[in-house]
Amino acid sequence: MKDIVLIVTAVVLSLAAAGAIYRIAVGPSLLDRVLAADVLLAILGAALAIDMAVNRHLNNLVLLVALSLIGFIGSVTVARFVADRRGQVNDS
Amino acid sequence: MTPNATGVDAAIDAVTAVLLIVGAIMSLGAAIGLLRFPDLMSRMHAATKPQVLGLFLVLAAIGLQMREWWVWPVLAVAWIFQLLTVPVSAHMVGRAGYRTRHLHPELLSVDELEAVVLRAAGQRAEEKAEGEPGMPRMRDGATPGPD
Missing domain, CATH: 1.20.58 (Methane Monooxygenase Hydroxylase; Chain G, domain 1)
Structure with missing residues (x-):
């Protein structure tokens, strides 16, 4: 059971991470890349949580919370930066 | 497990x-x-x-x-x-x-923000026009100015 769960989730999460990385590389705009980076962060968090559930420990829980905080700060900062630059273009 | x-x-x-x-x-x-x-x-x-x-x-x-x-x-x-x-x-x-x-x-069924944005842009254009009384008002709400 443990091996089956690990293999299935590893394959699924690897495919998901490949898709998110492809969108980061191709993404037509900066905001698409930010969004895909957020999804990649969520996938990493899911991998950490699956490790905790399968091996019965809580070592990664703080890392999980810190990861969501980093994603929040990063995406808000980049979105703010994009909006500011566009505003200056409109005003001139 | x-x-x-x-x-x-x-x-x-x-x-x-x-x-x-x-x-x-x-x-x-x-x-x-x-x-x-x-x-x-x-x-x-x-x-x-x-x-x-x-x-x-x-x-x-x-x-x-x-x-x-x-x-x-x-x-x-x-x-x-x-x-x-x-x-x-x-x-x-x-x-x-x-x-x-x-x-x-064209993919949106409702764009509720568009009316708000247009109204705010119109208000800002009016304020700019009132701030410079010597300049004539532009017809389509564009801001008058040297550039």
Whole structure:
């Protein structure tokens, strides 16, 4: 059971991470890349949580919370930066 | 997970396995949505699946496996923290996306923000026109000025 769960989730999460990385590389705009980076962060968090559930420990829980905080700060900062630059273009 | 589990252990392990796999499939769904959806707004719709529901499923699996009551409040705090931060960042990304025109207007059924933006732009043009009395008002609301 443990091996089956690990293999299935590893394959699924690897495919998901490949898709998110492809969108980061191709993404037509900066905001698409930010969004895909957020999804990649969520996938990493899911991998950490699956490790905790399968091996019965809580070592990664703080890392999980810190990861969501980093994603929040990063995406808000980049979105703010994009909006500011566009505003200056409109005003001139 | 316990190897060669029987009885209640086997049932809990089975539920945990289902939760973990569905939680992982949420991430896959977000990636497929990122690849296939046409513009930023619809991609944002897909991207929230692993952040909220996927995390909830996986955290529930952790709670089932640990089998100690004090784990649940800790997991709930982690999930509520995610619930608080995800809408704010989605709001900022969507706002920036609307302002920089990263959307297909023909795909929207209702654009409630457009009327507000037009009204605000008109008000700003009027204020600028009143601030410079010598300049003639432009016909289409454009701001008068040397450049």
